[in-house]
Amino acid sequence: MTSSVPALNRIRIGSAPDSWGVWFPDDPQQVPWNRFLDEVAQAGYTWIELGPYGYLPTDPGKLTDETQRRGLKVSAGTVFTALHHGSAVWESTWAHVSRIAALTRAMGAKHLVVIPSFWRDDKTGRMLEERTLTAAQWRELTTQTERLGREVRERYGLKTVVHPHADTHIDSEENVARFLDATDSDLVSLCLDTGHYAYCGGDSVKLIETYGERIGYLHLKQVDPRILAEVVAGGVPFGPAVARGVMCEPPGGVPALEPVLAAAQKLDVDLFAIVEQDMYPCPPDEPLPIARRTRAFLRSCGA
Secondary structure (H helix, E strand, O other): OOOOOOOOOEEEEOOOOOOOOOOOOOOOOOHHHHHHHHHHHHHOOEEOOOOOOOOOOOOOOHHHHHHHHOOOEEEEEEEEEEEHHHHHHHHHHHHHHHHHHHHHHHHOEEEEEEEEEEOEEEOOOOOOOOOOHHHHHHHHHHHHHHHHHHHHHHHOOOOEEEOOOEEOOOOOHHHHHHHHOOOOOOOOEEEEEEHHHHHHHHHHHHHHHHHHHHHHEEEOOOOOHHHHHHHHHHHOHHHHHHHHHEOOOOOEEOHHHHHHHHHHHHOOOOOOEEEEOOOOOOOOOHHHHHHHHHHHHHHOOOO
């Protein structure tokens, strides 16, 4: 790092199973969990996310032993929800959330990343429901997410950060703004994923500058503009788009991460910035060299 690059001392860099091609608790195309832990440490990361529940050991004692001996710490757990369906899905949602929140807390993490459900099948592209929510569904989405934020905070001491995601109802600049404007900032913050936001046409720097007080967590990711244009033109679902390489290795895509990190630093709050390069499926030997290069690139940015 040269002296001309300011140190981003409020940004804590990490990575996640996603950057090793892990999308599911158990899948023969994925690297074993112990290899992920070995390699994420070898790549120079200290912080990790839990990934899909059941991929890493779910026994807190075992997972603590496995992470500590590699010098790793957990920043967050992740859950998928369909809260726009309202109170009818609350009990099943909470059963799912509570297991993950308990493990997240036991690992000393403070954040729960909440991803909305997909409106089309991630593999086949089959429409699961309408792409656009009704006004009533928007009300359910916002009120039930606030309820989740309150329960997660009161029972587990965790901060809820909602992750805008391609092929979900919280995706574009318009829908992210609508969601933020309709939710209580004390209960719900945002996990800004720079790649997903760019995938859906959004400007991450603008979002940080406009809704800075709502940014609670970052995922660092880039998209390949050429592949993205093909994906959008062809109406390709997110899963096959990832298989085409739409999420690419930094700094080869958009958005440029330097201004995103600089804007986040200006918020003057401590933020996790977790690298997530969607690569499912990928050859098992591919992630580690990419992870090493990405960590070196982020150091060159001051992070």
